[in-house]
Amino acid sequence: MKDDSKSIETRQVHSGTIKDQFGSVVTPIYQTSTFAFENVDDGAYKFKHKGEGYFYTRVSNPTIKDLEDAVTSLEEGYGGISTSSGMSAVNLVFWTFLRPGDHVVCGDSVYGPTLSVLSTFFKEFGIETSFVDATQLAEVQSAIRENTKLIYIETPANPTMAITDIEGVARIAGQQNILLAVDNTFCSPYLQKPLRLGADxxxxxxxxxxxGHADVVSGIVIAKERSIFGPLMAKKNLLGLNMDPHQAFLVRRGLKTLSVRVERAQENALKIAQFLEQHPKIDKVSYPGLKSHPQYEIAKRQMKGPGALMSFELKGGLEAGKTLMNNMKIAALAVSLGGIETLIQHPATMTHSGLPRQQRLYSGITDGLVRYSVGIEGANDLIEDLANALEKV
Ligand SMILES: Cc1ncc(COP(=O)(O)O)c(C=O)c1O
Incomplete structure (x- = not known):
């Protein structure tokens, strides 16, 4: 179905789905590495017009294309390129648009490995990055240099839940012809549309x-325009960052229930955040659905809902946080997020442990910060789980 006028709930189910000769309702898994040509001219044509027909799965494959088209439709972009992991999507953007001598402005609270890749790996290739508090537009503006090629932000940011005004940053980027890339992982296209807000x-x-089901690792980059899509696709092919057809099939299946899962988890999250905020052993809760969140108004403007992630700190700091995490019975003590299962983790010793402590603190990741990804279990059970663990603190 190619009808972009339909609701997101309809498109998440039907967009991209391939019609095959058997009438499969679901796009099949084309588990093949290569595709036979009808004759030499057909092969030559497909090599020349990449994107029309299939010849090799590292370049494209019907099952993978189906997923790319569906996510692109939800994000309202020109084209999508799926990758083996989220990190390969992040790296694809950097490899495609950065050259030695270029400069990047990056939000200072982004996924740990994203921060590491810019501050170590790309630095060694002569690409400098200024890490700024992207919630302050003036800081973004003043970090721009003549050689700035890319502004990279994550909102809400991992794990601080800081919100960046996407439209505000897009204005700054647009004035200077700088590309703006937004990691939309924490929201999904159901809650936030960065391309509509001005990102490239x-x-x-x-x-x-x-x-959404904690059983596949994968990523995607979606370009607003053809001129951005082409170079990304070419680099993906050369770097071999493609996903596998079976991986694509599973993600496509998960996508079909995106809105239902997000709505349900978000409903739980609001109740939990309200419970935590009034609990005497909790010092601070960062959740965009609470009025106490410093960017509550921006979140309300640019997100359809506050989402299912939050971070919080206990009054007893790190030791209290550890006791809480070690005593959770329903929430699994595990990294990752956004699945139907509730997960809890400790950024300073887990997802963001690769960063020096000073850099973590600068980014607002204190030693006692706990990140909580809310699933679709019963809200009362999750609250009871937290209440029981807090009793032990
Ligand atoms: C915001 C964000 N971006 C990117 C990534 C990297 O994704 P992956 O683990 O799929 O490589 C993560 C992983 O947690 C993330 O939270």
């Missing part, structure tokens, strides 16, 4: 909400 590129770890 949106990317996801589809390991999270888009797949």
């Amino acid at each position: 590129i949106v990317l996801h770890s589809m390991t999270k909400f888009i797949n």
Whole structure:
């Protein structure tokens, strides 16, 4: 179905689905590495007009294309390129648009490995990055240099839940012809549309909400325009960052229930955040659905809902946080997020442990910060789980 006028709930189910000769309702898994040509001219044509027909799965495959078209439709972009992981999506953006001597402005609270890849790996290739508090537009503006090629933000940010005004940053980027890339993993296209708000590129770890079942690692980059899509596709092919057809099939299946899962988890999250905020052992809760969140108004404006993620700190700091995490019975003590299961983790020793402590603190990741990804279990059970663990603190 190609009708982009339909609701997101309809498109998440039907967009991209391939009609085969048997009338399969679901796009089949084309588990093949290569595709036979009808004759030499057919092969030559397909090599010349990449994107029309299939010849090799590293370049494209019907099952993978089906998923790319569906997510692109939800993000309202020109074209999508799926990748083996969220990190390969992040790296694809950097490899495609950055050259030695270029400069990047990056939000200072982004996924740990994204921060590491810019501050170590790309630095070694002569690409400098200024990490700024992207919630402050003036900081973004003043970090721009003559050689700035890319502004990269994540909103809500992992794990601080800081919200960046996408339209505000897009204005700054647009004035200077700088590309704006937004990691939309924490929201999914159901809650936030960065391309509509002025971004040029949106990317996801589809390991999270888009797949939603904690059983696949995958990523995607969606370009707003053809001129951005072409170079991304070419680099993906050369770097071999493609996903596998079976992986694509599973993610496509997960995507079909995106809105239902996000709505349900978000409903739980609001109740939990309200419970935590009034609990005497909790110092601070960061959740965009609470009026106490510093960017509550921006979140309300640019997100359809506050989502299913939050972070919080206990009054007893790190030791209290550890006791809480070690005593959770329903929430699994595990990294990742955006699945139907509730997960709890400790950024300072887990997802963001690769960063020096000073850098973590600068980004608002204190030693006692706990990240909580809310699933679709019963809200009362999750609250009871937290209440029992807090008793032990
Ligand atoms: C916001 C964000 N971006 C990117 C990634 C990387 O994704 P993956 O683990 O699928 O490589 C993650 C992983 O947690 C993430 O949270």
